[in-house]
Amino acid sequence: MSRGACDACLRRTWLLERLAGHLDPVRARIGELLTLDDDELIAAVGGSQRDRIIGEHEAFAPAAARERCAAVAVETICRCRPAYPAGLRALAAPPAVVHLAGDLECLIDLPDAVAIVGSRRASPYGVAAARSLGRGLGSAGVTVISGMAGGIDAAAHAGALDAGAPTIAVLASAPQRAYPATTRGLHARILGSGAAISELGPGVSARRWMFPARNRIIAALSAMTIVVQARSGSGALLTAAHADELRRPLGAVPGEITAPLASGPHELLRAGAELVRGPEDVLDALFGAGVRRVAGCDRAPLAPGLQGLLDALADGRDAGDALGEAGLDADGGLAALAALELAGRVQRGPGGRFTVL
Amino acid sequence: MLSRVITFAIDGVQPRQVWVEVDIRSGLPAFTIVGLGDTAVRESRERIRSAILNSGFTFPASRITANLAPAFLRKTGPGFDAALALALLAASEQIPRDGLDAYAVFGELSLGGELRDSPGALAVAEGARRAGCARLIVPRERACEAALVEGLEIVAVSSLRAAAAVLAGGEPPTLPGARESARPRRSPPDLDDVRGHQAPLLALELAAAGGHNLLLEGAPGTGKTMLARRLPTILPPLTRAEAIEVTRIHSVAGVHADGLIGDRPFRAPHHTISAAGLAGGGSPPRPGEATLAHRGVLFLDELSEFARPSLDSLRQPLEDGSVTIVRGQRSLQFPTRFMLVAATNPCPCGFAGVDDRCTCGEIELRRHRRRLSGPLLDRMDLLVDVRRPSDEELRSPPRSSSARARARVARSRELQRRRLSGTGASCNGEMDVRMVRQRVRLDEDAQAQLGRAYSMGMLSVRGRHRILRVAQTIADLADHPRVTGPDVLLALSLRQRTAADAAAVP
Numbered sequence: 001m002s003r004g005a006c007d008a009c010l011r012r013t014w015l016l017e018r019l020a021g022h023l024d025p026v027r028a029r030i031g032e033l034l035t036l037d038d039d040e041l042i043a044a045v046g047g048s049q050r051d052r053i054i055g056e057h058e059a060f061a062p063a064a065a066r067e068r069c070a071a072v073a074v075e076t077i078c079r080c081r082p083a084y085p086a087g088l089r090a091l092a093a094p095p096a097v098v099h100l101a102g103d104l105e106c107l108i109d110l111p112d113a114v115a116i117v118g119s120r121r122a123s124p125y126g127v128a129a130a131r132s133l134g135r136g137l138g139s140a141g142v143t144v145i146s147g148m149a150g151g152i153d154a155a156a157h158a159g160a161l162d163a164g165a166p167t168i169a170v171l172a173s174a175p176q177r178a179y180p181a182t183t184r185g186l187h188a189r190i191l192g193s194g195a196a197i198s199e200l201g202p203g204v205s206a207r208r209w210m211f212p213a214r215n216r217i218i219a220a221l222s223a224m225t226i227v228v229q230a231r232s233g234s235g236a237l238l239t240a241a242h243a244d245e246l247r248r249p250l251g252a253v254p255g256e257i258t259a260p261l262a263s264g265p266h267e268l269l270r271a272g273a274e275l276v277r278g279p280e281d282v283l284d285a286l287f288g289a290g291v292r293r294v295a296g297c298d299r300a301p302l303a304p305g306l307q308g309l310l311d312a313l314a315d316g317r318d319a320g321d322a323l324g325e326a327g328l329d330a331d332g333g334l335a336a337l338a339a340l341e342l343a344g345r346v347q348r349g350p351g352g353r354f355t356v357l
Numbered sequence: 358m359l360s361r362v363i364t365f366a367i368d369g370v371q372p373r374q375v376w377v378e379v380d381i382r383s384g385l386p387a388f389t390i391v392g393l394g395d396t397a398v399r400e401s402r403e404r405i406r407s408a409i410l411n412s413g414f415t416f417p418a419s420r421i422t423a424n425l426a427p428a429f430l431r432k433t434g435p436g437f438d439a440a441l442a443l444a445l446l447a448a449s450e451q452i453p454r455d456g457l458d459a460y461a462v463f464g465e466l467s468l469g470g471e472l473r474d475s476p477g478a479l480a481v482a483e484g485a486r487r488a489g490c491a492r493l494i495v496p497r498e499r500a501c502e503a504a505l506v507e508g509l510e511i512v513a514v515s516s517l518r519a520a521a522a523v524l525a526g527g528e529p530p531t532l533p534g535a536r537e538s539a540r541p542r543r544s545p546p547d548l549d550d551v552r553g554h555q556a557p558l559l560a561l562e563l564a565a566a567g568g569h570n571l572l573l574e575g576a577p578g579t580g581k582t583m584l585a586r587r588l589p590t591i592l593p594p595l596t597r598a599e600a601i602e603v604t605r606i607h608s609v610a611g612v613h614a615d616g617l618i619g620d621r622p623f624r625a626p627h628h629t630i631s632a633a634g635l636a637g638g639g640s641p642p643r644p645g646e647a648t649l650a651h652r653g654v655l656f657l658d659e660l661s662e663f664a665r666p667s668l669d670s671l672r673q674p675l676e677d678g679s680v681t682i683v684r685g686q687r688s689l690q691f692p693t694r695f696m697l698v699a700a701t702n703p704c705p706c707g708f709a710g711v712d713d714r715c716t717c718g719e720i721e722l723r724r725h726r727r728r729l730s731g732p733l734l735d736r737m738d739l740l741v742d743v744r745r746p747s748d749e750e751l752r753s754p755p756r757s758s759s760a761r762a763r764a765r766v767a768r769s770r771e772l773q774r775r776r777l778s779g780t781g782a783s784c785n786g787e788m789d790v791r792m793v794r795q796r797v798r799l800d801e802d803a804q805a806q807l808g809r810a811y812s813m814g815m816l817s818v819r820g821r822h823r824i825l826r827v828a829q830t831i832a833d834l835a836d837h838p839r840v841t842g843p844d845v846l847l848a849l850s851l852r853q854r855t856a857a858d859a860a861a862v863p
Contacts (some may be wrong), residue, residue, distance in 0.1 A: 011649065028517065088468065120720075150720060182720070182723075319742070319744070320556075320744050320746075320747070320749065320750075324747075324749075329555065330555030330556045330558070330559050330756075331559060331847060332843075333555075333556075334556055334559070334846075334847050334851065335843045335846035335847045335850060335851035336846075338846040338849035338850040339846050339849050341815070341849070341850075342806065342809050342810055342815075342846070342849070344813070349852075352574070352575075352703075352742025352744060
């Protein structure tokens with residue numbers, strides 16, 4: 001049996017779910033706590049319910065746990081099985097069981113995977129960058145891994161799906177349920193061609209400690225972690241710190257020096273992270289310069305007038321100034337902007353702001 | 358003794374003929390009014406008594422019964438006072454009874470016997486002409502308005518005494534001339550006050566030419582309201598029939614009291630308005646802002662701040678060009694053919710797209726777009742971003758004057774009328790799906806561009822129709838026999854992005 005989960009690992013998962021409420025107040029030390037074995041963990045956080053939990057722990061019925069997973073089509077792989085993702089074994093506390101909704105194959109034969117993480121409150125620039133990274137890496141055969149939160153995470157997944165590539169969402173809570181609920185549509189699409197995985201089982205709802213715990217899984221699954229936009233103190237930087245501990249390469253997408261959202265990536269760049277200007281930079285860092293190329297990145301050249309307008313927009317001019325710079329009047333200019341949009345080179349956002357793709 | 362006189366009740370904005378009958382019998386002195394009147398009608402007894410006595414007539418000390426027929430029609434307001442008083446004077450033989458036959462009477466009385474200004478005189482005059490009356494007695498303030506109806510002699514009097522004198526065979530007083538407005542008329546807004554704003558001005562002209570509803574999106578203080586106010590100045594002028602229609606509505610609503618309205622109405626209700634205030638309603642039902650904007654422009658500033666029920670109440674008016682209000686036994690129709698112009702901030706903080714001042718997250722942006730009612734956005738063909746003009750633009754010459762823009766609009770409307778003859782629509786904005794398919798002709802380039810946009814997922818099916826309608830108007834303004842590629846591109850640039858369209862491009 002290369003997949004499935006053994007009784008001991010299911011019991012461990014049950015314990016984490018049972019202690020979910022006890023772990024929240026001590027989430028600052030969650031990394032350390034997860035390395036404890038079952039008895040030590042109960043002793044450390046069980047509190048007044050310690051004896052009861054020990055009793056329940058002994059009476060745990062693995063068959064019922066397996067049934068609960070099977071009922072919602074969630075598959076399991078425990079750390080005792082050969083199919084368990086090799087990357088996770090590098091962790092100090094590898095998840096006992098990986099619960100998976102979607103396509104199990106994409107996790108077992110996990111090729112070179114790259115994590116793209118960042119802020120939930122991303123700017124249009126960050127969203128466009130994450131999406132084009134996801135699309136480029138996906139089309140080059142790299143599996144994109146992220147946390148399916150709003151903003152950067154969602155854009156990275158969407159980019160990979162654009163390219164028709166499988167992508168893996170690592171969730172904090174139950175894998176078969178979309179969290180947050182606003183990502184329902186994305187969750188369904190990810191399950192269609194990739195997978196959503198979680199350390200915890202199908203009945204668990206999210207608690208705060210699960211998010212930092214989840215971040216270590218994202219870092220460990222990936223050969224490289226890229227931070228697109230993150231304010232200092234952001235969860236994305238925690239993921240980057242885990243990756244660094246595991247001695248995996250880090251990448252960061254630069255932003256404007258004045259933007260707080262760029263402060264996280266800029267810190268990483270100063271500490272030696274790879275500069276990521278596009279999917280090519282990631283591929284070069286992973287496989288060596290020029291070994292793998294992004295498929296279909298050659299774009300048809302634009303008419304000279306449109307190229308001038310695109311350059312002005314790419315330099316951060318707002319639409320009106322860019323039209324002036326390109327010497328276009330209102331009628332011709334608006335048509336030119338639509339032509340760029342049709343060519344897939346810009347995207348129109350709220351307030352008439354155009355993001356160059 | 359019995360006497361009868363014709364007057365009119367106003368039902369919605371339509372006149373309904375009412376017979377006022379007064380019967381005087383011997384008996385204990387009493388004065389009763391029957392015929393489904395409201396409180397104002399019941400109170401008119403006191404006004405009539407004082408007015409008659411103060412005008413030097415006598416009030417008969419007998420049993421007086423007044424009836425307002427037909428009895429099933431609910432009658433509201435003080436407009437029956439004058440008719441009741443004159444019928445009473447005729448019944449008590451203080452004025453000749455047969456003198457009343459050729460007259461319709463309308464107006465409220467004061468205790469002193471003056472005829473007070475009463476709203477709705479134009480509607481009453483139209484009713485009087487239709488009922489075949491030769492003369493209409495109205496308060497002097499409403500003379501100009503009532504005189505708009507041809508084939509009816511208007512007797513404009515200022516008091517009950519004067520009305521009685523005319524009925525007794527005296528010369529009717531001469532009609533007053535149009536009143537000089539108390540405050541000096543400000544020069545109307547004009548497009549040549551506007552500097553910069555190239556794209557919004559283009560969108561305004563397209564909206565006017567094709568009768569498209571327009572959404573202006575832009576940060577606070579960029580000039581959205583200023584631009585919207587100038588839309589009526591480039592719409593084709595009101596025809597006489599339209600002007601009378603507008604005047605009747607405004608007169609009934611009591612917001613206008615002097616002659617014919619020449620300018621297209623511009624209504625800008627505050628965003629706290631209720632559904633009844635916007636679409637019409639209340640008891641008795643009164644026209645709402647949508648009806649007051651009939652043949653003009655309804656401007657909704659801060660669209661996302663309007664209550665959802667208020668916005669949803671605009672769906673029927675936009676769809677049908679009229680609103681039906683059903684109250685108990687009866688239903689009323691108010692006309693509502695207006696152009697809708699709305700303005701909104703692009704995001705909750707208002708500064709999306711302005712440098713990096715916007716502090717809204719993706720979720721807030723999504724919530725903001727959801728607040729804008731989907732069905733309403735579906736009815737707005739054009740969306741244009743209004744930006745703060747640069748210093749250079751502020752010093753540049755204006756794009757066009759209202760007069761020149763109006764001429765272009767009129768020419769393109771003529772083209773549309775010819776193309777759409779026999780379809781029931783008069784401009785591109787009114788084309789339905791079938792008319793779009795039958796009457797809009799694209800050249801090859803336009804086909805290709807549109808096909809590309811659609812297959813890229815930029816448009817929903819309904820969004821595609823909007824593009825076709827707008828592209829046709831662009832082609833009409835530019836005198837293109839067929840819709841060209843650049844026309845389609847321009848239409849795409851000014852396209853509305855509803856949830857259905859936005860879902861296609863997350």
